[in-house]
Amino acid sequence: MALTSWEQTAAAKRQSVLNAIPEKWRIKGPIPAPTEQRDVTGPYIQQFLSPREVEITETDAVGITERTTTGQWTAVEVTEAFCHRAALAHQLVNCLHEIFFDAALETARILDDHYTKTGKPLGPLHGLPVSLKDQFHVKGVETTMGYVGWINTFQGKTNDPRYLTHESELVKELRAAGAVLYCKTSVPMTLMSGETMNNIITYTHNPKNRLLSSGGSSGGEGALIALRGSPAGFGTDIGGSIRVPASFNGLYGIRPSVGRMPYEGAANSGDGQNTVLSVVGPLSPSARGLILLFKTVLGAMPWLGDPGVLEIPWREEIVEETRKLVQGKPEGLAFGIFYDDGQVKPQPPVERAMRIAAETIKRLGHKLIKWEPPSHLTAASLANRAYNMDGGADVLQNFALSNEAIHTSVVIDASGSPQKTALEIAALNVEKREYQKQYLDYWNSTAQVTGTGRPVDAVICPVAPHAACIPGKYATIGYTAFINVLDYTSAVVPVTSADRRVDVVGKEGREYFGELDRKTEGEYDADVFDGAPAGIQLFGRRLQEEKILVLAEYLGEEFRKASA
């Protein structure tokens, strides 16, 4: 059967991305089927790389910049190694939308020249390759955001002078800090999905277990970084889109509060929906990698380039205070915890990750209290009404540009329902604020039960009911979207991986919360999920990024030791 017009356009774009991979970096011969070779990280991808390339690409962002800012490694060598590995990653799991290795190498050469001439790095990210979700505009590079109708346009607009010329604020700031930009990563169409699929790159699989999803919507970032095709990158999160891929890929990621990281000049879905906002945040294999990126962007004073960014610099005093609490001074830390959201019980690997987290915290001598906040169901309802307030008009406009087919994993209502009116939206905003107030009051009230004299320092909970997920089976945003409604700070901390031997559904019957709970348990298969990473969420109040990052670093290290 002949391809339709949009299928041809999508196929051509798909091919052009592959064509951008130099011949020398193409995988010769067939790639084994996922059933034969699930895990393509570690030894599998290393077979295509030199020992030196493996050494470079398996060093974390902090380790790399320690070397590139002191002349031990050149930007060109580091860039080439990551370009090579990113090229392999894309061939293995379809994680890239844009490849611009030539421009990256040119940047790297300029950075090396700068270092040779001045003896100094250009900035704190000198020579560090940084990957970007395909919402950020980079000069000379397209942004399709997974829409076939955006190919050859600026966000769907033909003959727009910004096409291939516009650059997002974050991109400018990363360049000024010495970062090397070299690729943009895959997203699901509409960005509203816990998986990553579109008609251009098809589906982004989980590198640790290619039977499963890499998560979404920053799924390309998650997959690429898991394969060490990038040491760190930036995604966005409106309902879990940084945290889900971080967790599914065994990475750290942070969803900061609105106004800390610059979104200015980036493409988005439902742009102008002002009730529950998407935010930018980093993903990385190390917590200190997140800190490096976060601190560097704030060092660029992004509030001078983005009117939406708050003038809150990196607060080292909060870092110091938190480190003291970590050391048990004066009275240690207190964490809230909840194991399920009362709707869908997590599958066994996530349940075990939560148990490891809880036991570790107790063993370290910190307080752990049961978290019983205002219902997260209310938050999920608020989030869904916010996402769908235009009745799908925005995404339908973008689909109509090419008439492409809509994937079923899209969680936004694309049926063209009636739009909300101004009064309805105002009522939604008031309802959201009231929920936020109730939650804040609950948070404060825990000072009565923590024993530290303070409310909880942070709360621990699952990221999703599943460790990764079977394509098409993403269950619920109930564990993540409440954070976006509250505008709280939430980091993902890796804990363990699914293990077919121990992560089995209990033999005895249990009470189910409802149909979705039963269905989600039924979809679990210890054999299929084997190897899928499972992380946990660690969240704090609004604008608590410094504290949560320090706690993520601390707990992440302890979890690693506990599950080793």
Added chain:
Amino acid sequence: MALTSWEQTAAAKRQSVLNAIPEKWRIKGPIPAPTEQRDVTGPYIQQFLSPREVEITETDAVGITERTTTGQWTAVEVTEAFCHRAALAHQLVNCLHEIFFDAALETARILDDHYTKTGKPLGPLHGLPVSLKDQFHVKGVETTMGYVGWINTFQGKTNDPRYLTHESELVKELRAAGAVLYCKTSVPMTLMSGETMNNIITYTHNPKNRLLSSGGSSGGEGALIALRGSPAGFGTDIGGSIRVPASFNGLYGIRPSVGRMPYEGAANSGDGQNTVLSVVGPLSPSARGLILLFKTVLGAMPWLGDPGVLEIPWREEIVEETRKLVQGKPEGLAFGIFYDDGQVKPQPPVERAMRIAAETIKRLGHKLIKWEPPSHLTAASLANRAYNMDGGADVLQNFALSNEAIHTSVVIDASGSPQKTALEIAALNVEKREYQKQYLDYWNSTAQVTGTGRPVDAVICPVAPHAACIPGKYATIGYTAFINVLDYTSAVVPVTSADRRVDVVGKEGREYFGELDRKTEGEYDADVFDGAPAGIQLFGRRLQEEKILVLAEYLGEEFRKASA
């Protein structure tokens, strides 16, 4: 003719406010007509007060707390003096919606007891009477916000348990700091007006010239503080509602950026409209009074009680930096300035205030550059579309509660136009963000011309085309609403007063920007306006409150010397 039902309800409420004034504080005999006695401040109101009451009430907030926090003045004596003076003020210009002197004196007694027992003040505002715009809820006191339909209800809801029991966050924080709450001040129906009028208290006149308006919508605050019936109070501002009354009454006032002062638990108009937000801010006869209130509220960590407040404490380091710039270190200050908005030229008193400001700044050796930003017309259009996005549905619902008559000075569209849809609102939000970005870029670009190596430190401009205004003749929000669209920090600094001898319209013809410009000039009458205060606006970027407050204090003192 018999009164209609809503007229009776309004009259009864009006009388109940007057009834709350103790007999001993009622003005005996007739109050002269405004044509006979325009100015009721200073000697006029002093005739009803004892010398000691005059001494207390004409001390500013900082002077008062210096004495009340050290036991020199008791809270009871200070409170009684202000209650007395506020009672007089209301009888002269209709500036109060609620009077609760008994509760205030009870609070004052408790504060005095506390001081006697502990030898310490309760907090930094110990014993300071603070007035509140009638949007804030105080236990035991109604909030009508100028709606007849809100009488005997909680925000129009009958049998709501919050009626007479609910307290706004700001109110709680003020109490905890030791403030004494004793009255709530008048607002225009809908809050959307540059004057203050409603069917309950009728019209709030300008105490310096009762032929004119006290401004709006925080017009009761402006009038009360001008009469020294309050040393400091809180208003709100969505298009100029703190700045206009501050300027019309010769006061300092600040419209901070969204998220610094707590709005939680206060009544509002068009609540949930999220595009251009109303904010809370203080008014006071002294800049240091504003600083005291602002700093005290931040000291209460309002972000723990209001999810909309940002965790940005009072930044003393910015105060220090700004003071150094004031002293010419390293290279002094640079100000932008514009004398008119290209739509309506200010009337002569405002023109002269602007000249005094400009000459003072130049004389002090600071840089002054012509401010040529992205058009403020765009901002005014954005603001109007935001205010009217529900087609007046919110205010019409509130009018319908009593069927009361709508005053013509209401600037919101109350015609029941079609509401905007979600997509239209999203487009408006995007347009606003783009405007904010253009403005920020322009601001940054002035670093090229200031000669200080930095962009301008602040910008000077009129607050309105008129010094106060003739009732029903408020011309335009073009000088104020752009600040709300940008979410910038803007303070009003008093400069001078209209003088019939010098403030005359030039004899020679001039070019007019348009019909409104011609009309506004035509409405000016040097004799009628004589005595009306004229201030200027001093604005900085978003979240620059500390800097702008320090500059307001500095320039205010210099303007005072210059116009003395």
